Amino acid sequence: MAPHMAELATLRALTFRLSTTPTAQLPQHVPAITASLANCRSLLSSNQASDTRSSSEASLAIHRYWKLVSNLLQDKTTLQGRWAGIVLIKATIEVGGWEMLQKSLPWVRGLLTALNKPDPPSSKKLCIITLTRIFVLTREYPTLVREITTPSLPAFIQACLQLATPKASTSLLQTILECFNQLVPRHPAMFRTYLKPLLQLVGHTMAPTPSSKLAAEQSSSQKLHVSSGVSDAARRLYVQLPCCAPKGASNEEWDKGLKNTIANAHRIADKVFRAVVEDWQSPLRGASTTNGHTLDDEVQDLGSDSMSLPPWTGIFGGSERLVNLLRLVKEHLIAPTASVVNLQVGVIVDLITRMLSLTVPSTGAKNFQNSVRFNNQVGKEERENLWLILPQVHVAAIEILLALSHRSEDSMSALGLLVLDQLVWVFNAEKDTPQIRTASYLAVAQLIRRSGASLPKPSTDQLSGMIRSCCDDILPSEPIAVAPNQASTQNKACGTSQQTSTNVDAFLKSVDSKDPAANFDGLKQSAYNLLSVLLTSVRAQYLSDSIRARIDRTAVLAQHKDAMLASILNPPPSKKFGKPAASILPLMARSYAHDKDVEGLLRPRMPVIRVGIQEAEVEDDMEEEMIENIEEPDENNERFVGEELDTLLETAGQTEALAADSAMADAPGLGFGSELARDTPSPFAMPIAFGSNTTKLATELAPGGSKRPQSEDILPSLTKRVKVDVEAKEKAPAQIPATAVAITAQTSEIAETPITTLAEPSSLQSPKLLDTPAVAGEGSDDDDDDIVHLVLGQDTDDDSD
Known part of the structure; x- marks a missing residue:
């Protein structure tokens, strides 16, 4: 209730203000009143049919205001x-x-x-x-x-048509046309009876020719004040008029209007391009009606037009008519339609090809584009006027190409290479015109964005000149100052100097240096867009080193963030094996240190996402192996402590007889050394014979410790080692140096007696069991009783026997 009461108070205040303000002063108060009226939205849009007191008060206030x-x-x-x-x-x-x-x-x-x-x-x-x-x-x-x-x-329609007279102002005429553009698609049936006056209105306004020489001779009743805004609104209305046709015939009327516009454009081009002999031959239309016998003294079109367009004379008037017709074709492509229509792309591409096939001749005598053939029946003045109007025609044709690319989307990729060659052809001939550069940048960026990945290297090389011009438009070069000493020239042949006129202002440096391309709308923005598209869509290996360096330099100096990101994500190929190419990532990190996308490039926090089933399976197998490798050491240690020693003891008992039989054949006598060599398996004799840390090994195997210490090196099975040693013994009977170790049970003292014998070189590769003589206590029985024979891998306790 409170919000409605506030709105009610506001509406009453506005009503009081309107009633008390003099009528002559109302235009000054209306802006504030309309702004406050928005605060009464709920009150004005609510239903006041209830019988409550508040509702009746609101209804009364609304009625007073109304x-x-x-x-x-x-x-x-x-x-x-x-x-x-x-x-x-x-x-x-x-x-x-x-x-x-x-x-x-x-x-x-x-x-x-x-x-x-x-x-x-x-x-x-x-x-x-x-x-x-x-x-x-x-x-x-x-x-x-x-x-x-x-x-x-x-x-309303009849009143507006009566206002669209030659005396009407340009703003009023544009307002009428814009309102018709809003109403024709929503109420087409009501405009059907007014199609004829509407066609006459748009015919005089959608393709004006202000430069025509007939403009001064026309009566005031036939002349309309037409501006660019009026002509744009009239072209949009002409494209929407086919929806007023009877049901089911709107698509046919739209197709008929498009074909009629293209045919009219070709007819006007025959007259405007008569100063040259065109190489273009259309397979879709007949021969040109203009020849050497039908040429008039001046370019003109005084006959009746199928589109109700007024006549014109002069090459400039004809160029204006041709440009407006090309814009009308573009409007057919971008305007929405009431139903599905059939678009003949070949007819439109044929028109674009004709418009772009004729270019301004270059000043270079050896330029291959100077192949234009002139018509000798046309004067030089008209030919030079043709070179003056050609850039405007080319810009209108490129706009059609852009509209066709936007409407057809990926279907235009098949014509990408053909159209790209024509664009490069026109750009190289007329790149001095800013409008040509702007339109070319936009069209090439659109084509490369669609089919840049499939662009071959020859087509990429053709874009070198356009890329350099694009970089120059983003970073204009400084003007070259003429040295003061160049003001006077000296005739070396005569020995005299000739004084020429000098501009004194040229010696003064301008403080405010202005960008020459800053006055042209869209030029720098189109160059910006093209730079990032080139780095994103064109293959890096197709760009030369100089072009790539120029693009990167321009992106860094201009602080073009999108181009710098594209350069980092699409790096140039490396010239050295194993060494990546130089990147501008450090420069971008310094310029955009706080941006999230740059942070994501420098420090990615997401894991690598693999694509494909096989890569995912390989990654899962690697993870499982890592987990097993982490768990295996613990299991091995637990098994080694409890079960390893028992296994060694059982294996040693089984192989003792085999080792004894192998040693009996060559044993000279029985003693401590021979028993040690007989009872000790050959795998454990090798570390004693060749190892350097024999003392440490004997200490660790003292009677005080009953378990084998843990070691990272796991010895192979004893059964396998005995078999290898037996075969090695049979093949290599020579003896090798060995060390016998004796440990007393009472004092736990370690005695080492090296006994060196001659051995063959092959004994190093094939060790065998050795017969070692007694070291200590051979003559004393007490000492012999105290001596305990050490057999590695077997318990030294008597109970173990």
């Missing part, structure tokens, strides 16, 4: 009152919605009456805009369309 606005609209004394009433009606309709629309029929009638009054163009424009807004909003409600739009729209 009555006051109606009185302002019907004011017959002052123009300011009607102007204020029109503005308030539009604001109230947009704020109130359906509640205000269903009460707006008296307002619509008053607006139509005001439209026929001799008010200034500003009031008529506001009246047309307000009525158009009402007709657009009522389309969503069939009941309101039947009650308001259907009886009022024909009168």
